[in-house]
Amino acid sequence: MWSLEDYCTLFNDAFRRRETIVLACRCKIRYSGRAESFLGDGDRVVVVKSDGALLVHQPTGNAPINYMKPGCTHELRVDGEECHLHTSHVLEKEKMEISIEKVYFLNSHKLEDGQSIIVAGTEEDMANMLMQQPELVEEGFKPVNQEEQTKYGFIDVLGIDKAGILTVVECKRYVADLSAVTQLRRYVEKIMVSKGISKVRGILAAPRITDNAKQMLEDWGYSFKSIKPPKFMEDFDKKQRKLEGF
Amino acid sequence: MWSLEDYCTLFNDAFRRRETIVLACRCKIRYSGRAESFLGDGDRVVVVKSDGALLVHQPTGNAPINYMKPGCTHELRVDGEECHLHTSHVLEKEKMEISIEKVYFLNSHKLEDGQSIIVAGTEEDMANMLMQQPELVEEGFKPVNQEEQTKYGFIDVLGIDKAGILTVVECKRYVADLSAVTQLRRYVEKIMVSKGISKVRGILAAPRITDNAKQMLEDWGYSFKSIKPPKFMEDFDKKQRKLEGF
């Protein structure tokens, strides 16, 4: 069994060597920075990464209960019967103190990883699908050049309907809600102003829409088109080539 | 040194006992579910929690590069020269396979934690501050009963200005952007319809606002009030009492 001093030496040396450190312990946590927080005694896993990021995970749940951003300094010190991990981010004026009552295990290793993840099935993929298969939006719909869109902002798909009316399409991967409608409305109005056109259509493309959102959409004269986002591994080839280019 | 079979036994037994497991390894990862992803060879920390949640962390950055939600089943199996961690969430039709080339360390421990975090300085705290010190919003501003708000949705603060005009206040903890303005606009319109009033004011309360948002705010006849969110540890006493009540 190691002493508190041993743990401190192990930890501080590992961090100095930019190893990634994992520590399971019983602790309480105080944080002060963009907000302030306190977390009473319990068992957690603490991860300190080579870039100084720190994560605290409870034994259940997806998200960290506390964290510090990359760029932090860390020091583990003995304080009576406990160890205290002092973490601070000088630039961001944030600090954290983890009071460690008991260490269950501590391990560290130099980790190297230069890989980027490749994801298929995002909102961007959905927009690309509609650019390539515009008939999915509506019969006779013609997307305009993607270059031209960017001038008007972050519009997912811009096109012209079969009657020649400029049409903004906003894509959502999941259920479209009120904020999706207000977002569409904002884009439509932006286009009307910047192009000086009084008639611009808005289409919300998503697998589903909430009742309230549907109502608001119709009140504003926009329409909904049910579209499932793509989820093809085939897309990987294209993206992989793009990544390998760098 | 342990064999691949040893690691599998350790891992599978630990998960069966609902321990929290930490594994540092060189691996590649495939995920399929709400989207699909692939991550090539690199060193990562894998955390498997007692509720079945799984996190994969690269040696830098704040967020997990891959994850699975609570409720997953996990099995680590030997496959030739490698171990494969098969993770699946039957209900959500999600699955992940982590191909492990090399294990740096593996630890597990039964962790217990029933604590909830107490946070001060949230948007809700900001709204409460304005309810208690309405003069911060504007001279002569009087908040209306908080009960009454809930009928009309998630409005932060509803009140009456010194001229007797109903006023919606939307709070933002940080820089208010375009979506904050559209949100305010949605609430103001909702109130106008539900109360049958043609004149309702809107105030955006935040420490700062972006230029575009300011523009849109003024175009719509709303106003901005620079207010810093509260950040008092004193609030902890109140919240703690509330939590202890359970």
Next chain:
DNA sequence: ACACCAAGCAGCAAT
């Protein structure tokens, strides 16, 4: 269960 929204959101790309 669904709808809506905040988050100490994070991360990314464009400006």
Next chain:
DNA sequence: ATTGCTGTTTGGTGT
């Protein structure tokens, strides 16, 4: 650096 926006967002609250 700031702005705007997506996210396998997560997590919480109210209906």
